[in-house]
Amino acid sequence: MKQFDIAAIGELNVDIILNGIESEPEIGKEKFAKEMTVTLGSSTAIFAANAAAVGSKVCFVGMVGRDSFGSLVSSSLEAKGVDTGYLIYGDTPTGATVCMNYGEDRANLTYQGAMDVMGFGDIKPEVFRSCRHIHLSSLFMQSALLRDIHKVLDAAKAEGVSVSLDTQWDPVEKWALDYKSVLPKVTVFLPNEKELQALTGTTCLEDAVNAVLPFLGHAMVVKCGSKGSLLVRKDGTQNFLPAFLNKDVVDAIGAGDSFNAGFVSAFVKGLPLEECQRCGNLTGAVNTTAAGGTGAFVSKEAVRKICLEKFGQVFSL
Numbered sequence: 001m002k003q004f005d006i007a008a009i010g011e012l013n014v015d016i017i018l019n020g021i022e023s024e025p026e027i028g029k030e031k032f033a034k035e036m037t038v039t040l041g042s043s044t045a046i047f048a049a050n051a052a053a054v055g056s057k058v059c060f061v062g063m064v065g066r067d068s069f070g071s072l073v074s075s076s077l078e079a080k081g082v083d084t085g086y087l088i089y090g091d092t093p094t095g096a097t098v099c100m101n102y103g104e105d106r107a108n109l110t111y112q113g114a115m116d117v118m119g120f121g122d123i124k125p126e127v128f129r130s131c132r133h134i135h136l137s138s139l140f141m142q143s144a145l146l147r148d149i150h151k152v153l154d155a156a157k158a159e160g161v162s163v164s165l166d167t168q169w170d171p172v173e174k175w176a177l178d179y180k181s182v183l184p185k186v187t188v189f190l191p192n193e194k195e196l197q198a199l200t201g202t203t204c205l206e207d208a209v210n211a212v213l214p215f216l217g218h219a220m221v222v223k224c225g226s227k228g229s230l231l232v233r234k235d236g237t238q239n240f241l242p243a244f245l246n247k248d249v250v251d252a253i254g255a256g257d258s259f260n261a262g263f264v265s266a267f268v269k270g271l272p273l274e275e276c277q278r279c280g281n282l283t284g285a286v287n288t289t290a291a292g293g294t295g296a297f298v299s300k301e302a303v304r305k306i307c308l309e310k311f312g313q314v315f316s317l
Contacts, residue, residue, distance in 0.1 A: 004083065005056040005268045007131040009123070009145070009152070010044025011115040011138045012062040012087075013095035014069045021100055024107075033100075039292075040076035041097050042115075043168055044137040046254040046293035049080035050261035050283065051135075053297035054317050056268065059083040061127055063118035069094035070114075080294065086127055092117050110171075112141060119144035120151040128159040133268045135260065136163065139177065140170035146177065153185040162187040163217075164264050166256070167195060175199050180215050188267065189220040190260050196222055205230070209238075219273055221263060221280065223256050229284075231277045241277050244285040244311040254293020259284035261297075265317055275316060282307050282315055 020034025040049075044062065052058045060082050064070035066089050073094060074084050095113035099106055128134075134156050139146045156163050165186045167177060175198055183189055189212070193205055200211040205222065209232055212220065222230040228242040262283030266276040283297075286306050290296035297303060300317065307315040 002130060002132045003057070004059045004131040006048075006051055006058045006133050006135055006264060007061055007086070007127050008044050008048040008051070008058060008082075008135050008137070009061040009127075010047075010136065011042045011095065011112075011141045012045060012060075012064050012073050013041045013097055013110070013113070013115060014072055015039050015041035015097050015099055017099045017101065019101045021102060024102065025100070038072070040073055042138070043166075043254070043257045043293075044135075045073075045077065045082075046257040047135060047137060047166075047260050047264075048077065048082045049294045050254075050258050050287075050297040051265050052081040053294075053299060054262065054265050054283065054303055054315075055300050056261075056265045057083075059086050059127075059131065061086045061088075061123055063088040063090050063092075063114040063122060064095075065090060065093040065114050067094055069096060086124060088114075088118060088122050090114050090117055090122075110141075115141060116143050118142065120148035120155070123152070125155070128155045128161055131161060133162045133164065133264065135166075135264055137166045137257075137260075138168040139165075140167060140172070140175075149177075149182060150185070153182070157185060162267070164188040164190055164260070164267070166190040166260055167199065169195055170198070173198070175201075179212060183212060183215040184217050187218045188263075189216065190223070190263065191220070192223040192256055193225070221277055223259055223280075223284070229259070229277055229281055231273055233273070239274055239277065241274075241281055244281055244313060246285055246288045246310065249288045250291050250295075252288050253291075255284045255287040257293055258287035258297070262317070269317070271316065278313075279315070279317060282311065282313055285311055
């Protein structure tokens with residue numbers, strides 16, 4: 001018996017969110033914001049928190065500093081039911097993102113900090129023995145983890161652990177990942193449409209799918225926003241599932257991470273890929289019914305209720 005269903009390996013940071021900003025910043029001038037929120041950030045943390053909310057036993061592997069932000073990250077994960085026993089405390093400060101909201105637009109500025117330092121050598125070997133599945137995310141935010149990606153994937157394979165990967169967007173847009181050598185070691189690849197096109201250097205979804213198809217380990221699901229998702233099996237068969245649309249969207253922050261949480265949670269329970277896809281579409285839709293990436297994921301019962309009442313669907317987890 002494994003201690004955890006999922007080990008989430010990825011970036012950790014705090015989000016410093018500024019609202020009610022009088023105007024855009026200007027060099028040499030002081031500006032005011034009317035509101036500030038300091039909270040747990042990172043795509044991988046949203047994934048971990050929401051996977052735990054729908055019933056998966058989740059631990060987190062990430063690096064933070066020995067500072068107040070690191071304490072906030074740890075306590076926030078624990079409050080969401082995520083095990084923090086494998087967190088790594090380093091000498092580099094915890095990463096932070098300053099989010100400056102201007103109406104419907106926003107500008108982000110990120111200090112990577114400790115998230116950029118963690119490599120394979122920092123991860124305890126027992127992680128790979130204690131979980132059934134590893135979810136990797138935000139590789140381009142973590143240069144050391146990107147450098148050591150093959151070591152991580154080989155360690156997972158040696159322990160018979162399945163792996164999902166969502167690279168997320170590359171902030172510097174270099175896309176320095178050799179997907180032809182990485183994807184065969186990944187069980188399920190979980191990009192969104194724009195990320196897949198950027199990674200493969202293509203301009204349409206069909207060409208992007210064809211580019212990675214020969215290298216898929218087992219399957220890929222492409223998240224297509226409000227259109228839905230496309231499941232692609234290694235043998236080339238496809239299943240497109242339209243999105244469950246919310247007519248009263250609060251916000252879509254973290255919807256892709258919530259999709260991952262639903263899909264992976266169903267996958268580790270051994271559900272058919274099409275049902276995993278449906279669970280992903282549902283959790284992505286549930287995400288849009290409350291503010292922030294984790295606001296709607298209070299409990300599994302709450303998620304089931306939203307699925308039934310808002311979307312007329314039974315949530316199978």
